[in-house]
Amino acid sequence: MDVVDTPTPELQTMSLGLYDLVHFALMAAGFALFAYFLYNWASRGEVGRRYRPAVHAGLCLAAIATVSYLVLFLKWDSGFTLTDGVYEPNAEARFTGSTRYPDWAVTVPLLTIELLAVCSLAGRRARNLRATTVAAAFLMILTGYVGSQLVADGRDRTALVVWGLISTAFFVYLYVALIGAVRASLPHMGRAAAVSLRNATIVLLASFGVYPLVYAIPVFADVTPAWLATMQVAYSAADVIAKVGFGLLIHKVALLRTAEDVRAGEDTHPEPVWISNVHESDGVLPELARVSTPAAATIRGEHAPEHDHAHDHDHGDGHRSGATRTASDRG
Structure with missing residues (x-):
């Protein structure tokens, strides 16, 4: 030692x-x-x-x-x-x-x-x-x-x-x-x-x-x-x-x-991405017709409507038409 x-x-x-x-x-x-x-x-x-x-x-x-x-x-x-x-x-x-x-x-x-x-x-x-x-x-x-x-x-x-x-x-x-x-x-x-x-x-x-x-x-x-x-x-x-x-x-x-x-349309993000005051991407929300009714209502800032899942499926197209723009829509 x-x-x-x-x-x-x-x-x-x-x-x-x-x-x-x-x-x-x-x-x-x-x-x-x-x-x-x-x-x-x-x-x-x-x-x-x-x-x-x-x-x-x-x-x-x-x-x-x-x-x-x-x-x-x-x-x-x-x-x-x-x-x-x-x-x-x-x-x-x-x-x-x-x-x-x-x-x-x-x-x-x-x-x-x-x-x-x-x-x-x-x-x-x-x-x-x-x-x-x-x-x-x-x-x-x-x-x-x-x-x-x-x-x-x-x-x-x-x-x-x-x-x-x-x-x-x-x-x-x-x-x-x-x-x-x-x-x-x-x-x-x-x-x-x-x-x-x-x-x-x-x-x-x-x-x-x-x-x-x-x-x-x-x-x-x-x-x-x-x-x-x-x-x-x-x-x-x-x-x-x-x-x-x-x-x-x-x-x-x-x-x-x-x-x-x-x-690239591989993911969504709820707000625009800015780095050093440079705009890198827009905010893109999920397509509302592809999520559950409560989740869609949350995204819109609304209360979830009171109806069952079957009713959700019947109105899928309606949700889609009112959905927030997606990555594919922006392309």
């Missing part, structure tokens, strides 16, 4: 400037994630049902990450005591990073779900890839946690290297699988959606690369207070890029693909 004799990262004495820098980074990241959650919640209906799992995954990870950063901020605030112009760690300091790995263990798999939800894979292939990438993402985080936190409090260089290599194996599989899924999907979507999906993938995979770099710091250098502050800021920035930046690009892909489906 090659155990580093310096204190664990969370138990470093912090200068005023470094303490305030981390304080700012945690607060800014938390606000960004909360704003993303509100945006996703408010705009969830803009995306067609086919791509809505991406929105749901984004909402879940934004909520989890927001709570995680709230806990991180509170622990950082209570984990140090100002003494003689420096912040000395107290009993709470050990938990100033306690929620990061549990957060990532859930949100990183959700990021893979978010990406695959706007790809063109379907059926068994989609289910199998989703299962394997979620498992790989979780195991990547779990094995990294063992090396950085459990064995000798993350101060054993040998354990850091061994568990880091195991984590890297899952990391490489995740890269290969997600890039393969995206490349297989690009020919099946319009140019604008393909460009946005490519950009989203680059943002996600590039931000993923920050975590192993920060993980490797204790292998090559002692973790000083400056390094601790760098780690906290880097993790916070990477979280915002991977979750908010990536999520906004995925939302754009979902909108573009919704508009493509409406224009």
Whole structure:
């Protein structure tokens, strides 16, 4: 065992400037994630049902990450005591990073779900890839946690290297699988959606690369207070890029693909799709004669008429004549 004799990262004495820098980074990241959650919640209906799992995954990870950063901020605030112009760690300091790995263990798999939800894979292939990438993402985080936190409090260089290599194996599989899924999907979507999906993938995979770099710091250098502050800021920035930046690009892909489906007559959407003030598609409602009477009344904003199903069939043509325009009518 090659155990580093310096204190664990969370138990470093912090200068005023470094303490305030981390304080700012945690607060800014938390606000960004909360704003993303509100945006996703408010705009969830803009995306067609086919791509809505991406929105749901984004909402879940934004909520989890927001709570995680709230806990991180509170622990950082209570984990140090100002003494003689420096912040000395107290009993709470050990938990100033306690929620990061549990957060990532859930949100990183959700990021893979978010990406695959706007790809063109379907059926068994989609289910199998989703299962394997979620498992790989979780195991990547779990094995990294063992090396950085459990064995000798993350101060054993040998354990850091061994568990880091195991984590890297899952990391490489995740890269290969997600890039393969995206490349297989690009020919099946319009140019604008393909460009946005490519950009989203680059943002996600590039931000993923920050975590192993920060993980490797204790292998090559002692973790000083400056390094601790760098780690906290880097993790916070990477979280915002991977979750908010990536999520906004995925939302754009979902909108573009919704508009493509409406224009092609493959799906309906109750309102027009606009992206950056560009009109992508009209609002198209289902053909009312093909849905039940109560559903048709709901679409019209009326109360369902009191009659039986046989009467519905007798008046099917009447409903059809008064139906809202469909995708085929617009063609």
